Amino acid sequence: SIEDVITGWDGSLVATRYDRETGAFFVVAIHSRERGPAAGGTRVKQYDSYADAVTDATRLAGAMTLKMAAADLPMGGGKAVIALPAPRRELADDHWRRILELHAENLKTLGGSYWTGPDLGTSSADMDVVCGFGAPAFGRSEAAGGSGSSAPATALGVHVAIVASAAEVGIDDLAGCRIAVQGLGAVGMEVVELARKDGAHLIVTDIDPVLCERAAALGAEVVPPDAILGVESDVFSPCAVGGVIDVDVARTIRTRAVVGSANNVLTDTAAGDELARRGIVLAPDFVASGGGAIHLIGREVLGWTAEEVATHVEGIADTLREVFVRSRVGGISHDHAARDLADERLGRAGSRV
Numbered sequence: 001s002i003e004d005v006i007t008g009w010d011g012s013l014v015a016t017r018y019d020r021e022t023g024a025f026f027v028v029a030i031h032s033r034e035r036g037p038a039a040g041g042t043r044v045k046q047y048d049s050y051a052d053a054v055t056d057a058t059r060l061a062g063a064m065t066l067k068m069a070a071a072d073l074p075m076g077g078g079k080a081v082i083a084l085p086a087p088r089r090e091l092a093d094d095h096w097r098r099i100l101e102l103h104a105e106n107l108k109t110l111g112g113s114y115w116t117g118p119d120l121g122t123s124s125a126d127m128d129v130v131c132g133f134g135a136p137a138f139g140r141s142e143a144a145g146g147s148g149s150s151a152p153a154t155a156l157g158v159h160v161a162i163v164a165s166a167a168e169v170g171i172d173d174l175a176g177c178r179i180a181v182q183g184l185g186a187v188g189m190e191v192v193e194l195a196r197k198d199g200a201h202l203i204v205t206d207i208d209p210v211l212c213e214r215a216a217a218l219g220a221e222v223v224p225p226d227a228i229l230g231v232e233s234d235v236f237s238p239c240a241v242g243g244v245i246d247v248d249v250a251r252t253i254r255t256r257a258v259v260g261s262a263n264n265v266l267t268d269t270a271a272g273d274e275l276a277r278r279g280i281v282l283a284p285d286f287v288a289s290g291g292g293a294i295h296l297i298g299r300e301v302l303g304w305t306a307e308e309v310a311t312h313v314e315g316i317a318d319t320l321r322e323v324f325v326r327s328r329v330g331g332i333s334h335d336h337a338a339r340d341l342a343d344e345r346l347g348r349a350g351s352r353v
Ligand code: HCI
Pocket: 039, 040, 041, 067, 115, 116, 117, 118, 119, 138, 263, 289, 290, 292, 293, 296, 297
């Protein structure tokens, strides 16, 4: 229930606003500012209820804190959600623009304690608009002075995480390796391209048939969305929505490693424990998907060049190997080991042990 979400959350602030004129419901969740200002993208979609929107924002904000800590970035975790009254494609341009103006107003009220950026349903162009209304946003277009899309960096991070996770299960070369990719958005499609260059056999799916055709043209085998969890693979790469692995899926999925860009892939820690029990390698999402944050914060806060960003993104493989070692030494799941590592980088060593 929403009461459980609110009382179970360990973050610092949730701000909400409903706007009658646009029909939009806004949520900003600031989870932690222990390592710096809270940052994380703005997710835009329709929700079944406003309680679901608050639940999503708080869980995603918590994941951002772990992501920033795992990547050793000087930022905290936050997330914004805008629950739309209709699908985004059905909103008139001025309606959408007004929603972004209200969002910017909310962020200004929060006085810079939360910096937003692109996420599911928002783009660099949207960040240009939010910033134009005076609110702090990462990931503006390069033309507007930002660092542009973080998707290529996210995909590179997922790719090096796939290589490191495959090595952990004894696969030293992606040639012939069966990789099942769920979701062919900007990140998933790039994951497909990078894996294909290494000679992997790709099995892919997306709800958009156009994207499936594009992947098929790259040599991927296409399956229907509801079939991807039943595919036998060496690596399963969730690059669409979160919450795809619950205990039942963890018990039945026929793969050796789970490595993707979707946030909050596991529904709960029990799902992570079940993967561990079956000896399935898990590259925790907040580690594997860190490339986007490394790109945005690296370029826009730390002044890194594109090459320096790439080097740090490749470092995701080292972080993962450390997670695997900690898991082995401590006899704990990969999910648990990664949370411990992030907690240490938050200066809260041992809080979960
Ligand atoms: C994400 O990785 O989920 C979002 C990346 C991000 C990082 C910092 C500010 C906005 C978005």
